[in-house]
Amino acid sequence: MTEEETMLADMARGFLDGAAPVSAFRKMRDEGLTHDAALWKEMAEMGWAGVLVPEEAGGSDMGYAAANVIAREMGKTLAVSPFLSTAVMAATALRQVSDARANAALAKIASGDVTYALAVDEGIKHDPDATAMEARADGNGFRLTGKKTFVVDGAMADRLLVLAKTADGLTLFDIPADRAGITRTQSNMIDARDAAKIDFADVEATGEDVLGQVDNAMTVLRPALRAGQAALAAEMAGLSAGAFDMTVGYLKERKQFGTEIGRFQALQHRAAHLWCETELTASAILNAGRMMDSDPENAELAVSLAKAKATATATLAVQEGVQMHGGIGMTDAYDMGFYMKRARVGAEWLGDYSYHAEKVAASRGF
Amino acid sequence: MSDGQTDADFRAGLRDWLEANCPEQMRDSGTSESAICWGGKNWEFSSPEQKLWLERCAAKGYTVPTWPVEYGGAGMTRDQEKVFHEEMNRINARSPLQSFGIWMLGPALLHFGSHEQKLEYLPPIARGEVRWCQGYSEPGAGSDLANVQTYGEDKGDHWLVNGQKIWTSYADKADQIFALVRTDRDAKKHLGISFLLIDMEDAGVETRPIKMISGISPFCETFFTDVKVPKDRIVGTPNRGWDVAKYLLTHEREMISGSGALESGGRALGAVLTDTLEQLDATLKADAMRCEIDALAMGLTLERYKDQAEAGQGAGDASAMLKYMGTELNKQRHELMMSAGGSAALEWDGDVGNRAGDWLRTKANSIEGGTSEVMLSIVSRRVLGLPA
Ligand SMILES: Cc1cc2nc3c(=O)[nH]c(=O)nc-3n(C[C@H](O)[C@H](O)[C@H](O)COP(=O)(O)OP(=O)(O)OC[C@H]3O[C@@H](n4cnc5c(N)ncnc54)[C@H](O)[C@@H]3O)c2cc1C
Ligand SMILES: Cc1cc2nc3c(=O)[nH]c(=O)nc-3n(C[C@H](O)[C@H](O)[C@H](O)COP(=O)(O)OP(=O)(O)OC[C@H]3O[C@@H](n4cnc5c(N)ncnc54)[C@H](O)[C@@H]3O)c2cc1C
Numbered sequence: 001m002t003e004e005e006t007m008l009a010d011m012a013r014g015f016l017d018g019a020a021p022v023s024a025f026r027k028m029r030d031e032g033l034t035h036d037a038a039l040w041k042e043m044a045e046m047g048w049a050g051v052l053v054p055e056e057a058g059g060s061d062m063g064y065a066a067a068n069v070i071a072r073e074m075g076k077t078l079a080v081s082p083f084l085s086t087a088v089m090a091a092t093a094l095r096q097v098s099d100a101r102a103n104a105a106l107a108k109i110a111s112g113d114v115t116y117a118l119a120v121d122e123g124i125k126h127d128p129d130a131t132a133m134e135a136r137a138d139g140n141g142f143r144l145t146g147k148k149t150f151v152v153d154g155a156m157a158d159r160l161l162v163l164a165k166t167a168d169g170l171t172l173f174d175i176p177a178d179r180a181g182i183t184r185t186q187s188n189m190i191d192a193r194d195a196a197k198i199d200f201a202d203v204e205a206t207g208e209d210v211l212g213q214v215d216n217a218m219t220v221l222r223p224a225l226r227a228g229q230a231a232l233a234a235e236m237a238g239l240s241a242g243a244f245d246m247t248v249g250y251l252k253e254r255k256q257f258g259t260e261i262g263r264f265q266a267l268q269h270r271a272a273h274l275w276c277e278t279e280l281t282a283s284a285i286l287n288a289g290r291m292m293d294s295d296p297e298n299a300e301l302a303v304s305l306a307k308a309k310a311t312a313t314a315t316l317a318v319q320e321g322v323q324m325h326g327g328i329g330m331t332d333a334y335d336m337g338f339y340m341k342r343a344r345v346g347a348e349w350l351g352d353y354s355y356h357a358e359k360v361a362a363s364r365g366f
Numbered sequence: 367m368s369d370g371q372t373d374a375d376f377r378a379g380l381r382d383w384l385e386a387n388c389p390e391q392m393r394d395s396g397t398s399e400s401a402i403c404w405g406g407k408n409w410e411f412s413s414p415e416q417k418l419w420l421e422r423c424a425a426k427g428y429t430v431p432t433w434p435v436e437y438g439g440a441g442m443t444r445d446q447e448k449v450f451h452e453e454m455n456r457i458n459a460r461s462p463l464q465s466f467g468i469w470m471l472g473p474a475l476l477h478f479g480s481h482e483q484k485l486e487y488l489p490p491i492a493r494g495e496v497r498w499c500q501g502y503s504e505p506g507a508g509s510d511l512a513n514v515q516t517y518g519e520d521k522g523d524h525w526l527v528n529g530q531k532i533w534t535s536y537a538d539k540a541d542q543i544f545a546l547v548r549t550d551r552d553a554k555k556h557l558g559i560s561f562l563l564i565d566m567e568d569a570g571v572e573t574r575p576i577k578m579i580s581g582i583s584p585f586c587e588t589f590f591t592d593v594k595v596p597k598d599r600i601v602g603t604p605n606r607g608w609d610v611a612k613y614l615l616t617h618e619r620e621m622i623s624g625s626g627a628l629e630s631g632g633r634a635l636g637a638v639l640t641d642t643l644e645q646l647d648a649t650l651k652a653d654a655m656r657c658e659i660d661a662l663a664m665g666l667t668l669e670r671y672k673d674q675a676e677a678g679q680g681a682g683d684a685s686a687m688l689k690y691m692g693t694e695l696n697k698q699r700h701e702l703m704m705s706a707g708g709s710a711a712l713e714w715d716g717d718v719g720n721r722a723g724d725w726l727r728t729k730a731n732s733i734e735g736g737t738s739e740v741m742l743s744i745v746s747r748r749v750l751g752l753p754a
Contacts, residue, residue: 248750263753268746275745276687283666309663357655364658366639366651 001286005069008062012073015046020079022242022335025192028080029338034186034194035156040081044112048083052091052227053110057103059091060110064227064296065289068234072285075238078338080193082115085153088231090116093161093172093224097212105159105174117157117177118224119148119198126351128163128170128221135164135171135205142166144173144181144203152349154196155186161211161221162200169215173205180204191338191345223296226303229350230288233303233310236346237281240310240317243339244274247321254326267324274313274320281306281313304351304359311353314343376446380453387422389415392460403463406497406541423462424493430468433476437484438492444672466535467491467498469621471544474561474614478602487563500618501531501545501564501588502611509740511546512555512608516590518547518562525549525562527570527593533734537573537586540566544614547595550605561607563599564590580726581714616685618735623685623692624668625731635661635699639706650705657698664695683748690741693731700725 001009019039028036043049051067053059067088074083091109094102108114120128133146144164154160154177162173177184181203187195212220248271251262261267288306291299318340322329329336347353392415394401400412403420411417423429426440431447433439442450454461472491475484490496507513516529527547537543543564550558564571570593575583602610635658639646668688671681681688704711704725711721732738746752 248752251752260753265743268750268752269739269742271750271752272687272742272745273690275750276691279684279687280660280663280667280691283670284663286670287666305659305662308659312659357652357659360659360662361651361655364635364662366643366655366658 001069005065008066009069009073012070013076015042016073016077016079020074020077020081022077022338025078025080025338026335029192034080034192035082035153036080039079040115041112043081043083044110049087049112050091050106050110051087052095053087053106054095054103057106058110059106063289064230064292065286067227067231068285068289071231071234072238072241075235075240076242078239078242078335078342082117082153082157084228084231084235085118085157086114086116089118089224089228090159090161092227093211093220094174096220096223101208102211114158115153115156116159116161117151117154117196118228119151119154119160119162120221120225121150122146122148126348126355128218128225131163131165131170133162133164133200135166135173137167138204141204141206141209142171142173144200144205146200148198148200150187150349151196151198153194154198155184155194160198161224163217163221166215170217170221171214172211172217172221173209174211175203175205175209189345190341192341193345195345225350226296226299227292229307229356230285230292230299230303232346232350233281233288233306234285236310236314236343237278237285239339239343239346240278240281240314243314243317243321243336243343244271244278246336246339247271247317247324250325261324270320271324274316277313277316281309284309300359301363304356304363307351308353308356308360311347311356315347318343373445373449377449377453380450381456383426384453384457384459387419388457388459389419391415392419392462393458394460402461403494404497404536404539405463405465405467405491405494406539407495408539408541409494409497419460420462420494427492429463429494430472430492433472433488433492437476437488438490444675463494465491465494465497466500466540467496470500470614470618471498473617474544474601474610477613478561478610483601496542497536497540499534499537499540499543499566499588501534501537501543503533504530505532509737511611512559514546514548514559516545516547517551518549518560518595520549521594523597525560525595525597527562527564527590527595529590531588531590533576533585534573534588535585535734537566537588538575542566543571543588544601545590546607546611549607553605556608558605559607559611560604561601561610562595563601564593564595568593568595570594578727579729580723582723582727615736616682619685619689619741620668620671620681622731622735623664623688625692625696625728635702639702642706642708645708646706650702654702654706657695657702660691661695661699664691668692683744686736686741686744687749689735690732690738690745693728694738696731697728700728 019042047060048070050059051062055061086109091106094106122132135142135144157177160175160177163170181201183199185197187197189195251267252260254261284306288302291302321336322340325336328334391413403409403416427435427438428440430439431442431450435441468491472488475487502511504514506515518525518527543566545562545564546559547562548558549560570591572589573586575586577583635654639654703721707718707721710717747754
């Protein structure tokens with residue numbers, strides 16, 4: 001990491017330890033809340049909501065590597081925010097379009113006034129190319145009919161980016177979430193965060209609502225998905241680090257057989273192996289951030305590598321986390337379970353290990 | 367390198383030099399045992415071009431690009447070294463020289479040696495004139511390396527060395543050996559070892575090759591019987607050789623870890639498998655994908671640690687992580703390549719080359735330079751701070 005990135009990480013850590021420790025997430029979970037508007041406002045004031053918004057539109061424009069740094073710190077303490085959906089993905093999508101409407105939308109993201117959710121997935125696995133939802137041409141506009149699922153932040157978002165089939169391809173729509181014909185049902189997610197199933201019944205959309213060009217959603221959506229995948233990988237790396245630190249701490253503290261369990265080589269070597277995996281993952285994520293900033297057109301391999309590796313490592317980190325804690329790791333009163341559940345959601349969101357492994361394989365000549 | 371030179375100039379200069387000076391025959395990356403020169407008095411050049419290539423590179427300091435010019439290097443920064451490797455790779459140039467002197471003794475001397483020692487020992491390493499081997503392991507001192515029993519008795523102006531080393535790679539081909547020798551039997555085991563430099567031609571030094579499962583005999587038993595080692599043939603302070611030994615090991619480990627790493631420009635496992643892709647089952651392909659992902663991440667990790675090293679943060683104890691992950695991955699890769707080769711890979715020097723020999727050789731990667739288990743113990747104690 002550069003000196004600037006280290007400073008950003010330290011600053012983020014300082015803020016999150018005060019404003020969004022795991023105990024804050026626990027409180028939200030217990031109260032059935034999935035969004036903390038005041039917290040998001042504070043993050044916006046620090047420039048996080050506008051991390052990818054140009055300065056002209058009021059953003060801090062820190063870039064993708066910086067966004068990953070922030071996501072990683074959020075992951076460590078399971079901070080809940082619309083950072084990925086809004087600040088990373090929606091902002092990246094909007095940035096691909098340089099018109100007055102997109103700039104105005106970006107300004108609202110940066111100020112923290114508007115949140116977004118990406119309504120892309122329809123089946124149990126992430127697969128944008130298989131989109132079946134239709135946007136039927138209707139006069140000068142469209143009529144959207146179909147169902148979206150696993151729309152992360154979808155129940156509380158102000159606006160939706162909706163992917164739908166048009167005459168000759170896929171088109172991305174940017175519409176308010178409360179438009180007539182939209183029904184949102186919040187899913188009861190294992191990670192206690194916001195995700196929704198959304199039903200679109202003949203929802204009206206105008207040409208104005210199209211983000212980018214008709215039949216050409218991917219020019220706008222692909223960069224957004226990549227940015228989201230990279231930042232999600234970073235969040236999962238943070239989550240792994242959080243779970244790992246708890247586990248190593250416990251190994252040093254818990255005594256059985258008259259000594260710290262961290263003295264047993266069977267546990268030491270597994271903990272050491274896990275640390276090695278977190279190091280490889282950290283490299284993949286740094287590289288993804290650098291590629292997104294310097295050569296976004298060719299960042300697919302780097303991003304898929306990061307997401308695949310982060311998924312595998314987080315899965316291992318939380319499994320070892322629970323196992324090495326013994327009985328207490330299984331209790332709801334202990335935080336490790338939160339990490340395990342968030343890791344599982346992160347593993348699926350925006351493409352699972354296999355999805356990204358296939359992308360790596362394709363670009364590596366398999 | 368003059369300070370005013372721009373990056374582009376630097377690259378262009380290198381490119382021109384390589385075009386003009388790298389013989390055609392040396393542009394095949396060189397994969398066989400003797401393709402890359404190991405140097406030393408006994409080295410038999412496989413071709414006149416191999417000799418020419420070494421001489422030309424040595425004259426420019428390109429055998430050890432980052433070493434200071436006065437010690438035979440080119441004084442390159444880390445970033446310049448990267449450019450150098452990129453340009454070498456671009457034309458598939460063989461490395462002009464590889465040796466334990468470059469990978470191990472050199473870094474230790476640069477860190478612990480006196481100016482005079484550096485002037486004496488480093489340039490001959492850089493020019494490929496002197497080949498070194500590593501006398502660490504003994505029959506009773508493998509993972510427990512500090513248990514070395516080879517003894518150097520203080521005789522005033524020299525040590526009289528007696529004992530045995532084992533697994534000494536290329537001892538039969540080397541001119542010199544750097545050896546861990548106990549010089550104080552009363553001190554605690556880590557505090558009575560000296561790092562001595564011994565001439566393999568000295569009276570009383572004898573080597574016996576040992577054959578490996580891969581069919582070749584790269585390592586030896588090395589015996590010392592009343593060998594006189596002058597008092598100035600020591601790196602660091604008497605009885606503090608363990609510090610030198612450990613420092614050297616971090617470099618050795620980083621070097622070995624490269625075997626399992628892939629650069630995104632490097633030949634993918636996928637590319638190797640494509641030869642037989644149609645005949646392979648999905649499970650094998652899936653395993654290969656996992657291995658590829660890990661190997662790419664490993665390559666990025668090595669680069670990251672090298673970048674940090676220039677900023678004054680050496681890999682240090684983390685070299686154990688690099689070594690463990692790199693070598694375990696390399697073993698996996700070779701298992702997969704054997705599977706992909708099917709029955710064609712079962713013959714010595716068959717249709718797929720010496721794939722079986724290479725596969726068997728990789729099994730040593732997680733043993734030599736410290737075993738995987740020892741690496742994990744180093745990580746768990748020194749990096750994670752778990753109780754010993
Ligand atoms: C769902 C559930 C139901 C249970 N039901 C019952 C029940 O009905 N009755 C009952 O009496 N108990 C019950 N238990 C308790 C269970 O038997 C203990 O949790 C288990 O024996 C582990 O002990 P611990 O939780 O104290 O973990 P610890 O012993 O503290 O272990 C922590 C970690 O250290 C490891 N470890 C400990 N010692 C060593 C060693 N020497 N070498 C290597 N690793 C070591 C463990 O494998 C573990 O990974 C239940 C537990 C659970 C989770
Ligand atoms: C191809 C090859 C080249 C080599 N070249 C050189 C060379 O040039 N110079 C040189 O000095 N040496 C060389 N070596 C030796 C190498 O460094 C040793 O083999 C290595 O350090 C292991 O020592 P050992 O063979 O005595 O195994 P042992 O130490 O006896 O280990 C046996 C097994 O026990 C495990 N083990 C040991 N202690 C522990 C522990 N505390 N906890 C858990 N597990 C443990 C080991 O991991 C291993 O799996 C070479 C070895 C090979 C295979």
